[in-house]
Amino acid sequence: MKVTTVLATAALVMGVSAQSNGSPLAPVPNNLLWPRPQKFTSGTSDHTFSPVGVDITIVAVNGNQGALERAADRFRANVLSVGCDAQSNTGDISQVTVTVTGTDPKDLAQADESYTLNTSASGVTITANHTVGALRGLETLAQLVKPVQKLPFHAGPWSITDKPSYSWRGISLDTSRNYIPVSSILRTLDGMSATKLNVLHWHIVDATSFPVVSKTYPDLSNAAYSKLSIYSYADVQNVIAYAADRGIRVVPEFDTPAHTNALSFSKALAPYILCPNGGAGGTTSFWPTCPEPPCGNVNIADPNAAPAISALVKEYAALFTDSVFHMGGDEIENFCLNQSPQFTDIVFGKGAAVPATGTPAWQKGLASSYQKYADAVRPAGKTAMYWEDIVINDGVTVPAGSIIQIWNSWDNAAQKNSLQKVLDLNSKGAGYKIVDTNNDYYYLDGGSGAWLTDRGFGPGGDSWKEDYWTKYKTWERVYTHDPRKSRQENTTDTDGTGLAGPLVGDLSAIIGAEAAIWGERISDSNLDVKLWPRAAAVAEALWSADAFPDPTAKDFFEALPRLEVFRDRLIARGFGAETFQPAWCRSNQCGAAFSGYPAGLAYGNQKPEFW
Numbered sequence: 001m002k003v004t005t006v007l008a009t010a011a012l013v014m015g016v017s018a019q020s021n022g023s024p025l026a027p028v029p030n031n032l033l034w035p036r037p038q039k040f041t042s043g044t045s046d047h048t049f050s051p052v053g054v055d056i057t058i059v060a061v062n063g064n065q066g067a068l069e070r071a072a073d074r075f076r077a078n079v080l081s082v083g084c085d086a087q088s089n090t091g092d093i094s095q096v097t098v099t100v101t102g103t104d105p106k107d108l109a110q111a112d113e114s115y116t117l118n119t120s121a122s123g124v125t126i127t128a129n130h131t132v133g134a135l136r137g138l139e140t141l142a143q144l145v146k147p148v149q150k151l152p153f154h155a156g157p158w159s160i161t162d163k164p165s166y167s168w169r170g171i172s173l174d175t176s177r178n179y180i181p182v183s184s185i186l187r188t189l190d191g192m193s194a195t196k197l198n199v200l201h202w203h204i205v206d207a208t209s210f211p212v213v214s215k216t217y218p219d220l221s222n223a224a225y226s227k228l229s230i231y232s233y234a235d236v237q238n239v240i241a242y243a244a245d246r247g248i249r250v251v252p253e254f255d256t257p258a259h260t261n262a263l264s265f266s267k268a269l270a271p272y273i274l275c276p277n278g279g280a281g282g283t284t285s286f287w288p289t290c291p292e293p294p295c296g297n298v299n300i301a302d303p304n305a306a307p308a309i310s311a312l313v314k315e316y317a318a319l320f321t322d323s324v325f326h327m328g329g330d331e332i333e334n335f336c337l338n339q340s341p342q343f344t345d346i347v348f349g350k351g352a353a354v355p356a357t358g359t360p361a362w363q364k365g366l367a368s369s370y371q372k373y374a375d376a377v378r379p380a381g382k383t384a385m386y387w388e389d390i391v392i393n394d395g396v397t398v399p400a401g402s403i404i405q406i407w408n409s410w411d412n413a414a415q416k417n418s419l420q421k422v423l424d425l426n427s428k429g430a431g432y433k434i435v436d437t438n439n440d441y442y443y444l445d446g447g448s449g450a451w452l453t454d455r456g457f458g459p460g461g462d463s464w465k466e467d468y469w470t471k472y473k474t475w476e477r478v479y480t481h482d483p484r485k486s487r488q489e490n491t492t493d494t495d496g497t498g499l500a501g502p503l504v505g506d507l508s509a510i511i512g513a514e515a516a517i518w519g520e521r522i523s524d525s526n527l528d529v530k531l532w533p534r535a536a537a538v539a540e541a542l543w544s545a546d547a548f549p550d551p552t553a554k555d556f557f558e559a560l561p562r563l564e565v566f567r568d569r570l571i572a573r574g575f576g577a578e579t580f581q582p583a584w585c586r587s588n589q590c591g592a593a594f595s596g597y598p599a600g601l602a603y604g605n606q607k608p609e610f611w
């Protein structure tokens, strides 16, 4: 069997780009492409090529010739993986030409991911300004081959003009709560590449374990789960190189000052880590010292703490080459600090009355010591990234241009609607960039119930985590969430899920989003099923956002068949991706029978738990 792709000499018959609100998008022939290109036209007849026999010419004078040649090899393998005949070495299409016209920037963050892809009877051309655009184009070309070779194609020639709507399209991977082997990280990068995600936010360490070698404090490896659960420098460099080859950035997170029990395993750092095991103020549990065990908060008032932590940040800022470095900054442990004389003696004076947490006097003392700490540990020459808590809850100001990552949307008055709150800070001149990881939409690890220790603690009692971020987020839910077009959270709504009006402010500050896969109940054995293909739903929502004026009006029946075809590719590439419908629907057009929703059902007005 020859590999049939969707290429032809016939006239272009179809133009597809952004459609008006609510009207169905023109179909993608054979449901081939995910994410949907910004603009494409396609014809009416087929062409074939052989992944073995086709000549792939790379012209990248000022691009990365090596990366593109390796991508071309992967392209051949990916096409073969979906069931094509390796023996065939003929086809109508004999030539694929990939041209990079510009000079790659040193910083992948500055690279242009746009590309054009044209097919004709004789050949395919992919043109991009930068290498990363050509990589995206090769993934698109691989998707022009239908996985299940059952039906003829009626779709060539193709002309595709494509670029991402959001520049930051990430996955946040937690490798601390449970160790994730390097092989699973590399596989995750392959999936990201397939769906044009471009940032691996490596939440590499946390309170629970410290799975990366430190040359500054080698005894931090005592906080790894085992000798086999430690990333060496070579492992990290391997992940970074593998990602870069696929046009993916690796942004590490070394979270402080909270979430730092693991740092107390180093003799040099232990004196600066307060309440590593919870139990502040004579309490017997982790709660209320911190929301999840173990605890640990750097004594941000101790003048020796910042230089000690800074040495570690400096080490990893050199190891991780990306221009962005995530400093953490979430969930400061107020109760811990409040009950620790090592902190309060310095901030409020020895023997002085300590104001209660939450009072203006407490907030002032916290903010002044936290500000000094944050300023002292920031890596030179990099853009710092933080969870929103530091600027929304803790009164710290970080440099303009810093990236604030939004995670919190549950019914916490201080942090609810925090994306809007960061936009409000920007209106007053803060100059922050924003990455959305709203836990009501993007926390993909949920769906297994709360972790045993999470039950019965925290605001709202034992249901809070189950109701919000441990809940399974359906693909429809993540697919219809667009960070710029999402709505403000209703701050007076008591169940934590209500929505209000549109976001207000300069929405261009919102550069993208990340799907998060927290590690409490994740290991390499269930990573794929939790991530895929829902992370791909996030990928299309971010890459193709401009094609959907109203994200809440997306047509699930248009999207799901394409998502299922994309899943076929993931399965062919060795992923344990979940399915979203009975296979019966694949040939019985489930969508056609039910197309359209009941009149008047406005999805954007539903509570998110609707799906």
Ligand SMILES: *[C@@H]1O[C@H](CO)[C@@H](O)[C@H](O)[C@H]1NC(C)=O
Binding pocket: 112, 114, 115, 116, 127, 128, 129, 133
């Ligand atoms: C390349 O850069 C030019 C100039 O910025 C831009 O117009 C074009 O869309 C970019 N992408 C491609 C694929 O040419």
Ligand SMILES: *[C@@H]1O[C@H](CO)[C@@H](O)[C@H](O)[C@H]1NC(C)=O
Binding pocket: 116, 117, 118, 125, 126, 127, 159, 160
């Ligand atoms: C692809 O076709 C489009 C539309 O005809 C054209 O604008 C573009 O320059 C072509 N690109 C390449 C690489 O041939």
Ligand SMILES: *[C@@H]1O[C@H](CO)[C@@H](O)[C@H](O)[C@H]1NC(C)=O
Binding pocket: 490, 491, 492, 493, 494, 498, 499, 500, 501
């Ligand atoms: C916010 O929620 C409250 C309480 O449920 C409700 O009365 C109010 O109408 C909501 N506001 C908006 C703008 O939806």
